[in-house]
Amino acid sequence: MKPTRRQFLTAATSFSISYAVLPRVGFGQQKKPTRIILLGTKGGPRVGETGRSNPSTLILINDVTYVVDCGYGTSKQLLTAGIALNRLRYIFITHHHSDHNLELGALVYNAWITGLPAHIDAYGPPGLTQMIRDFFNYQKFDIDTRIEDEGRSDPHNLITSHEFDKAGMVLTNDDVKISACMVRHPPIKQAYAYRFDAKDRSIVISGDTTYAPELADFAKGADVLVHEVMYLPGIDALVRRLPNAKRLREHLMAAHTLPEDVGRIAAQADVKTLVLSHFVPGDDASITDEQWSEGVRKYFKGRIVVGKDLMEI
Ligand SMILES: [Zn+2]
Numbered sequence: 001m002k003p004t005r006r007q008f009l010t011a012a013t014s015f016s017i018s019y020a021v022l023p024r025v026g027f028g029q030q031k032k033p034t035r036i037i038l039l040g041t042k043g044g045p046r047v048g049e050t051g052r053s054n055p056s057t058l059i060l061i062n063d064v065t066y067v068v069d070c071g072y073g074t075s076k077q078l079l080t081a082g083i084a085l086n087r088l089r090y091i092f093i094t095h096h097h098s099d100h101n102l103e104l105g106a107l108v109y110n111a112w113i114t115g116l117p118a119h120i121d122a123y124g125p126p127g128l129t130q131m132i133r134d135f136f137n138y139q140k141f142d143i144d145t146r147i148e149d150e151g152r153s154d155p156h157n158l159i160t161s162h163e164f165d166k167a168g169m170v171l172t173n174d175d176v177k178i179s180a181c182m183v184r185h186p187p188i189k190q191a192y193a194y195r196f197d198a199k200d201r202s203i204v205i206s207g208d209t210t211y212a213p214e215l216a217d218f219a220k221g222a223d224v225l226v227h228e229v230m231y232l233p234g235i236d237a238l239v240r241r242l243p244n245a246k247r248l249r250e251h252l253m254a255a256h257t258l259p260e261d262v263g264r265i266a267a268q269a270d271v272k273t274l275v276l277s278h279f280v281p282g283d284d285a286s287i288t289d290e291q292w293s294e295g296v297r298k299y300f301k302g303r304i305v306v307g308k309d310l311m312e313i
């Protein structure tokens with residue numbers, strides 16, 4: 001059924017109505033298809049020697065940028081993906097482990113210094129506002145100097161932070177509804193997954209979590225689930241390699257998801273495509289795509305993508 005003009009106008013002003021009653025594909029309000037680009041797929045704070053950058057995922061909805069997590073290297077990866085840094089518009093932080101926020105301030109700075117930046121809205125758990133304030137303090141000398149010496153705008157006005165501390169709707173605009181679900185990532189309590197319901201596509205990003213059945217409900221029927229994954233034999237090899245890693249294995253087991261459990265979640269959620277990302281360990285090139293996915297496949301019969309940096313889904 002083609003939307004009538006009246007429906008069309010209604011949809012332009014009220015997304016919640018248009019989302020419910022209009023066809024999701026080919027709707028004229030949204031000209032560009034929703035894209036997902038994996039910017040960084042290596043879980044954990046160490047900078048990887050090869051292959052994978054630290055966690056970040058870009059979603060482009062109607063050509064507007066939504067960056068989920070800002071691990072080290074996010075600015076560079078955006079540029080490599082062909083996204084000018086002054087196009088940064090929305091940032092979402094899943095939780096405050098540094099592999100998810102280390103470049104938050106620097107990314108905002110880089111958008112500012114590129115010139116003609118868009119306003120940036122950042123969303124995340126408590127601590128976000130202070131973190132941004134602290135970054136501006138950290139770079140106070142440089143920022144004050146450039147405002148005075150180069151006539152730059154004041155970057156403090158460039159970004160608005162929005163903290164939340166429970167599950168629910170995070171942002172609604174004409175293109176997308178974005179909601180958050182609390183996941184299980186001890187000892188961190190404020191850890192979230194995000195769901196993006198665009199007109200043509202629904203996408204869930206798990207954030208960091210151990211097996212969390214509530215995530216399956218949250219991701220129900222999504223087109224794409226991007227889920228973290230941990231490979232146990234790789235962890236044991238990692239722990240052997242690292243000094244001072246006694247408690248690391250304990251933390252990883254309590255806080256991340258093994259392939260079989262990723263498969264269970266994807267199957268329960270009945271998603272179309274499962275994308276593995278946030279690989280732990282993320283810089284062990286000896287682990288093959290088949291090894292990452294074989295445990296998943298025992299439970300999930302849909303399409304499995306073993307994520308790589310800069311891969312588009
Ligand atoms: Zn992480």
Ligand SMILES: [Zn+2]
Binds near residue numbers: 185
């Ligand atoms: Zn984490």
